[in-house]
Amino acid sequence: xxxxxxxxxxxxxxxxxxxxxxxxxxxxxxxxxxxxxxxxxxxxxxxxxxxxxxxxxxxxxxxxxxxxxxxxxxxxxxxxxxxxxxxxxxxxxxxxxxxxxxxxxxxxxxxxxxxxxxxxxxxxxxxxxxxxxxxxxxxxxxxxxxxxxxxxxxxxxxxxxxxxxxxxxxxxxxxxxxxxxxxxxxxxxxxxxxxxxxxxxxxxxxxxxxxxxxxxxxxxxxxxxxxxxxxxxxxxxxxxxxxxxxxxxxxxxxxxxxxxxxxxxxxxxxxxxxxxxxxxxxxxxxxxxxxxxxxxxxxxxxxxxxxxxxxxxxxxxxxxxxxxxxxxxxxxxxxxxxxx
Amino acid sequence: xxxxxxxxxxxxxxxxxxxxxxxxxxxxxxxxxxxxxxxxxxxxxxxxxxxxxxxxxxxxxxxxxxxxxxxxxxxxxxxxxxxxxxxxxxxxxxxxxxxxxxxxxxxxxxxxxxxxxxxxxxxxxxxxxxxxxxxxxxxxxxxxxxxxxxxxxxxxxxxxxxxxxxxxxxxxxxxxxxxxxxxxxxxxxxxxxxxxxxxxxxxxxxxxxxxxxxxxxxxxxxxxxxxxxxxxxxxxxxxxxxxxxxxxxxxxxxxxxxxxxxxxxxxxxxxxxxxxxxxxxxxxxxxxxxxxxxxxxxxxxxxxxxxxxxxxxxxxxxxxxxxxxxxxxxxxxxxxxxxx
Numbered sequence: 001x002x003x004x005x006x007x008x009x010x011x012x013x014x015x016x017x018x019x020x021x022x023x024x025x026x027x028x029x030x031x032x033x034x035x036x037x038x039x040x041x042x043x044x045x046x047x048x049x050x051x052x053x054x055x056x057x058x059x060x061x062x063x064x065x066x067x068x069x070x071x072x073x074x075x076x077x078x079x080x081x082x083x084x085x086x087x088x089x090x091x092x093x094x095x096x097x098x099x100x101x102x103x104x105x106x107x108x109x110x111x112x113x114x115x116x117x118x119x120x121x122x123x124x125x126x127x128x129x130x131x132x133x134x135x136x137x138x139x140x141x142x143x144x145x146x147x148x149x150x151x152x153x154x155x156x157x158x159x160x161x162x163x164x165x166x167x168x169x170x171x172x173x174x175x176x177x178x179x180x181x182x183x184x185x186x187x188x189x190x191x192x193x194x195x196x197x198x199x200x201x202x203x204x205x206x207x208x209x210x211x212x213x214x215x216x217x218x219x220x221x222x223x224x225x226x227x228x229x230x231x232x233x234x235x236x237x238x239x240x241x242x243x244x245x246x247x248x249x250x251x252x253x254x255x256x257x258x259x260x261x262x263x264x265x266x267x268x269x270x271x272x273x274x275x276x277x278x279x280x281x282x283x284x285x286x287x288x289x290x291x292x293x294x295x296x297x298x299x300x301x302x303x304x305x306x307x308x309x310x311x312x313x314x315x316x317x318x319x320x321x322x323x324x325x326x327x328x329x330x331x332x333x334x335x336x337x338x339x340x
Numbered sequence: 341x342x343x344x345x346x347x348x349x350x351x352x353x354x355x356x357x358x359x360x361x362x363x364x365x366x367x368x369x370x371x372x373x374x375x376x377x378x379x380x381x382x383x384x385x386x387x388x389x390x391x392x393x394x395x396x397x398x399x400x401x402x403x404x405x406x407x408x409x410x411x412x413x414x415x416x417x418x419x420x421x422x423x424x425x426x427x428x429x430x431x432x433x434x435x436x437x438x439x440x441x442x443x444x445x446x447x448x449x450x451x452x453x454x455x456x457x458x459x460x461x462x463x464x465x466x467x468x469x470x471x472x473x474x475x476x477x478x479x480x481x482x483x484x485x486x487x488x489x490x491x492x493x494x495x496x497x498x499x500x501x502x503x504x505x506x507x508x509x510x511x512x513x514x515x516x517x518x519x520x521x522x523x524x525x526x527x528x529x530x531x532x533x534x535x536x537x538x539x540x541x542x543x544x545x546x547x548x549x550x551x552x553x554x555x556x557x558x559x560x561x562x563x564x565x566x567x568x569x570x571x572x573x574x575x576x577x578x579x580x581x582x583x584x585x586x587x588x589x590x591x592x593x594x595x596x597x598x599x600x601x602x603x604x605x606x607x608x609x610x611x612x613x614x615x616x617x618x619x620x621x622x623x624x625x626x627x628x629x630x631x632x633x634x635x636x637x638x639x640x641x642x643x644x645x646x647x648x649x650x651x652x653x654x655x656x657x658x659x660x661x662x663x664x665x666x667x668x669x670x671x672x673x674x675x676x677x678x679x680x
Contacts, residue, residue: 026383030579031497032420032564033385033487043366044384045373050431050464050482080372091390091482124390128478138468142390142431142482147373157371224372239370 005125012102013090018110019120024086024148034122036086042148044086047077053138058183063101065203066141067108072207073226074145075116076277079212080224082155083147085118093140095128116209118145155215155222155281160240164220164282164308167291169208169300171254172229176273177261178202187260194256201254205277214294215281222281228272233280233314240282243311248318248325252303267325282308345465352442353430358450359460364426364488374462376426382488384426387417393478398523403441405543406481407448412547413566414485415456416617419552420564422495423487425458433480435468456549458485495555495562495621500580504560504622504648507631509548509640511594512569516613517601518542527600534596541594545617554634555621562621568612573620573654580622583651588658588665592643607665622648 013019014029021028027035038044049070053059057066071088078085090109094102113119128137178198180186187195208224215222221240223232229251237244251270261269283291288304295302309315316325353359354369361368367375378384389410393399397406411428418425430449434442453459468477518538520526527535548564555562561580563572569591577584591610601609623631628644635642649655656665 027494027496032417032562033387033423033494035421035489035494036384036386037491038378038384040380044376044378046376046429046462046484046486047373048429048431048463048482048484050433050466050480052433052466052468052477052480054477055433055467077372081375083373089386089388089484091388093390093392093395093480122386123388124482126390126392127395128392137392137394137480138477140390140392140433140477140480142388142464144386144388144429144484146386149375151377154367154373154375156367222372 008097008102009125012106013120018106018113022087022117022119025119025121028119028121034089036146038086038148041151043151043154045078045081045083045147045149045154046144047074048142048144049074051141053140063105064108067105068112068204070141070143071109071112072205073277074143075112075118075207075209076205076224076226078145078147079208080155080222080279081147081149082153082212082216082222083149084213085116085209086146086148087119087121088143088145090120090123091142092123093126093128093137095137095139116207153216155212155219157221157223157236157239160221160236160242160282160308161284162242162308162310164284165288165304166233166244166246166280166282166306166308167302167304168225168229168252168278168280169211169295169302170206170276170278171252171257171301172225172271172276172278173257173266173269173273174198174201174254175205175275175277176269177257179275190260194259197254197256198260202275205275207277208279208300210298211279211295211300214298215291218287218291218294219281219283222279225276225278225280226274228274229280230271230314236280236282237312237314243309243313243315244306245309245315245317246306247320248316248323250303250305252301348437348442349465352446353460358446358453362427362457362459365459365461368459368461374429376486378426378488381491383491383494385418385421385423385487385489385494386484387414388482388484389414391481393480403445404448407445408452408544410481410483411449411452412545413617414483415452415458415547415549416545416564416566418485418487419548420495420562420619421487421489422493422552422556422562423489424553425456425549426486426488427459427461428483428485430460430463431482432463433466433468433477435477435479456547489556493556495552495559497561497563497576497579500561500576500582500622500648501624502582502648502650504624505628505644506573506584506586506620506622506646506648507642507644508565508569508592508618508620509551509635509642510546510616510618511592511597511641512565512611512616512618513597513606513609513613514538514541514594515545515615515617516609517597519615530600534599537594537596538600542615545615547617548619548640550638551619551635551640554638555631558627558631558634559621559623562619565616565618565620566614568614569620570611570654576620576622577652577654583649583653583655584646585649585655585657586646587660588656588663590643590645592641
């Protein structure tokens with residue numbers, strides 16, 4: 001089905017459920033640029049992600065879930081800075097103009113946009129490859145989210161100090177387990193409700209936006225868990241010039257994960273699986289109680305998993321005793337291989 | 341060659357020639373978000389473009405020229421709003437980790453970034469397809485530029501009024517002619533210096549940033565010419581609810597274009613060829629002299645090509661007499677076909 005690119009934008013993207021007006025955006029889709037007006041005294045936080053068919057999602061995935069997830073994982077980066085979402089831009093390279101697919105994809109985006117008051121304000125639409133050629137490239141998405149945060153209040157990776165407590169929100173490894181189910185048909189004997197919970201963790205991660213904003217002024221450093229705790233906590237340690245001790249028995253594991261996965265495979269998923277989009281943050285001990293109170297008020301589960309120490313890298317422990325553990329996050333250029 | 345994605349970022353992107361510090365960006369590459377601090381009283385102008393191998397550039401193109409062009413065409417969108425460049429983000433989906441290619445690409449970006457004081461501040465790097473699979477997807481780039489413009493001063497598409505003069509900067513059709521040379525080996529008998537000028541118009545368009553800023557407060561509407569004058573002027577007319585009369589004999593054509601292209605093919609290139617990245621703008625007649633003075637001071641050639649009239653669409657004229665002309669811009673989903 002051939003369709004004009006402006007027509008596709010009008011029908012599927014520049015519609016009121018997705019590209020709704022907000023005061024911070026005086027000019028949106030339809031000009032050379034969108035115009036953004038952050039609140040006085042605020043900085044703009046921006047983050048960009050590219051998602052490629054066959055790398056970040058499967059070719060036959062549900063477009064509604066893809067739309068949801070595309071925006072949620074980007075909002076998670078705003079959450080990790082303590083920023084309030086303002087709006088997002090989207091570039092799409094489409095293998096073909098497929099109206100039902102586009103309608104579902106845009107509905108998934110619109111649901112998350114509405115939940116987070118974060119409208120689509122611009123972007124680009126292009127074909128994946130010349131339609132005159134036989135070959136058609138993969139679907140490729142690029143999203144940039146824009147948020148605002150009072151000047152100086154953003155949560156950075158570099159603020160962790162020796163003695164700080166290390167916390168994570170929610171539970172770890174569920175999304176990675178969900179991806180195993182989706183891709184490999186893993187654990188076919190798992191009860192349907194638990195299976196659905198793991199799949200949902202992959203398709204529609206939380207994006208802890210309100211939690212990130214609540215951590216402003218309390219947390220000393222924060223990151224969102226996209227590549228797995230081992231890799232992402234490593235970024236905080238490196239940026240802050242410190243080390244960490246983490247107690248494996250304190251890692252928050254869900255009922256569904258424990259039902260599905262044998263004990264020996266759980267650390268691999270919880271630490272190296274990625275895609276959880278929970279927050280990992282550090283907090284000075286004297287602020288811990290305030291953090292717990294604020295997060296309880298939001299209904300965000302929070303677990304204390306370790307502490308920041310002098311040095312570098314993570315010392316993994318079990319019942320207080322150091323234990324050898326090799327974990328790594330996903331790397332795009334290492335030739336593949338599952339985390340161990 | 342396998343290489344870690346963080347290593348690629350460090351070596352080729354997070355380096356001082358490209359990711360240099362500027363006061364408007366208190367936090368750049370290396371955290372969950374970059375932080376931008378526009379000047380007080382300014383709005384942020386943002387524009388995103390996706391470029392796909394085989395659609396927007398050829399697989400074997402020179403990576404330095406690709407890097408230059410990728411950023412230049414995005415800066416052109418800031419120019420069209422009258423915005424001052426602040427910084428840009430870049431997402432890359434790479435078929436492979438090719439150090440010499442990346443070094444050249446990043447050098448092309450760095451040259452334009454330095455010229456326009458517009459550093460790289462963040463983005464994303466991913467593989468085009470799982471490296472374990474045999475198939476590798478095309479290179480895909482996504483750039484978002486960020487500029488600032490005093491609140492209310494941005495040049496929009498919607499401000500053209502009946503009686504306004506229509507102007508364009510530079511000359512039209514050169515980039516389209518350059519692409520014909522590049523892709524089809526057109527006009528092999530053309531003298532080398534002229535041929536080089538047309539190729540250069542395609543590889544390194546001007547990006548009329550200073551010109552766009554100079555038009556603030558004078559031009560009533562503006563757009564940059566990416567799809568061809570016929571299509572892009574149409575956007576101004578539609579957004580402003582007006583029509584236009586354009587005198588074909590007034591279209592600025594370069595010496596190189598006239599030497600290469602027979603007269604009957606020139607309108608097709610000048611109006612429908614695209615890729616010129618010159619500015620088309622409208623200006624109330626009483627401001628025309630001020631515009632000409634400012635643009636002369638910048639050394640920007642400007643041509644008066646027509647005027648805004650009541651109604652809709654463009655009436656093309658030759659020596660003041662209406663003439664039939666069918667021109668269209670590039671459309672990604674219409675099954676191809678050259679403009680006529």
